[in-house]
Structure formats: structure tokens, C-alpha cells
Amino acid sequence: ETGVTQSPTHLIKTRGQQVTLRCSSQSGHNTVSWYQQALGQGPQFIFQYYREEENGRGNFPPRFSGLQFPNYSSELNVNALELDDSALYLCASSSDPGSTNEKLFFGSGTQLSVL
Amino acid sequence: RKEVEQDPGPFNVPEGATVAFNCTYSNSASQSFFWYRQDCRKEPKLLMSVYSSGNEDGRFTAQLNRASQYISLLIRDSKLSDSATYLCVARGYSGAGSYQLTFGKGTKLSVIP
Numbered sequence: 001e002t003g004v005t006q007s008p009t010h011l012i013k014t015r016g017q018q019v020t021l022r023c024s025s026q027s028g029h030n031t032v033s034w035y036q037q038a039l040g041q042g043p044q045f046i047f048q049y050y051r052e053e054e055n056g057r058g059n060f061p062p063r064f065s066g067l068q069f070p071n072y073s074s075e076l077n078v079n080a081l082e083l084d085d086s087a088l089y090l091c092a093s094s095s096d097p098g099s100t101n102e103k104l105f106f107g108s109g110t111q112l113s114v115l
Numbered sequence: 116r117k118e119v120e121q122d123p124g125p126f127n128v129p130e131g132a133t134v135a136f137n138c139t140y141s142n143s144a145s146q147s148f149f150w151y152r153q154d155c156r157k158e159p160k161l162l163m164s165v166y167s168s169g170n171e172d173g174r175f176t177a178q179l180n181r182a183s184q185y186i187s188l189l190i191r192d193s194k195l196s197d198s199a200t201y202l203c204v205a206r207g208y209s210g211a212g213s214y215q216l217t218f219g220k221g222t223k224l225s226v227i228p
Binding site for chain 2: 090
């Protein structure tokens, strides 16, 4: 077990709805990254939060947004859901985002289905 | 062109076989490289880091060739429990002091009794 927990494990939404996914980072980790993994694809970087600030973003539209809280847990919010948003959403935590030895520890993910 | 490319497989090999996976990356500024293992619809788990000098962890050997932008993973004496998808990963700078992992699509391995 990595100590990174995500909730919920599964979620079904309809097009146009909004969703919030949650992640608790491993103890001692101040950095959280979010990835989207569509079926048959590798995970794609959405964004990263370090000490409550977004400090890196992948090629995702603004309707993907996030938060990090003082305890370093994090939320991923997606507005105006589209069918293509159906995917496994993975959260990863780490403790040293600038180090070349940085290692990410992934949670077990939230499987989102948009109907 | 995808930033990290892998042969998706599947590779179906008998127990005890040796199997090799290859991967290429397009961003020459990538700084670190890894192999992750992912079981069906579960989270990726770090298998090993990859260094230019080559590194070995038990039955697993990884190699990086920066000149060719090529990464490999060799698995010797395959076990049934090695059946999984193997993800090739490059880590590069994404701005504002952060780094991101760029994953390949993964190579599926099935080890057959």
C-alpha cells in the first residue's frame, strides 16, 4: 500500500454534470499530481499542486481544476462533463518535486464513467 | 509523434522465457526514466528507475541509451505473476519548478503456464 487514498472508487455521471474527486496524500508528502488514464492509454498528466499552489499543468482545458488543502490533500474538479472524460483518474503524491530522485506514489484511482 | 512510444503487444511468453521491451522518447530534455508496472485497471507501481549505466534488480534489467533516446527492459525467467502492462515513463520539466511524468501506452505481457 502506498498510503495514497482516493475517493470515490467508482462514479457514474451524465454529460454536462460536474464532478469532484478526492485524494489524500501519503504522510509527509507535500505534492500531489493528477493523471487521467483512458482505456488502452497511458496516464496523461493533468496538473500538479505543491504547497497549495498549482505549479504545473498538462494539456487539459480550464474545466479541469483543482485544489490542495493545508493538510496536502487535494481535489480534482471537472465541469461540463463530456463522454471523453470517462477514464481512470489517478492521484500521485511525492515529497520532493524538484529532485531528480523524486518518486511518485499512486493511489488506486477513481473510475469515472460519463453517460 | 507520441512523446513516449512503446510496442503495445501483447507479448505472450511461456514461463521461464526471457522477454525484452523497448521504448523510445522524443523529448531530448527528459531527465529521468522509469518502468512502471500496472495490473488490470489498478494504479501504476514503480518497477525500477533506468540509468545510462544500466541497472539490474533481480530478474529485471533496464537500460537507457540517451544518444538513441531508447529505453529497454529485460525480464529473465518469466513468472506467471509478471503478467501485467509495463509502462515506459520519461520525466521532464513542466515549468514553475515542477516535473511531470510522460507515460507510454504500455506493453502488455502475458506469461503462459
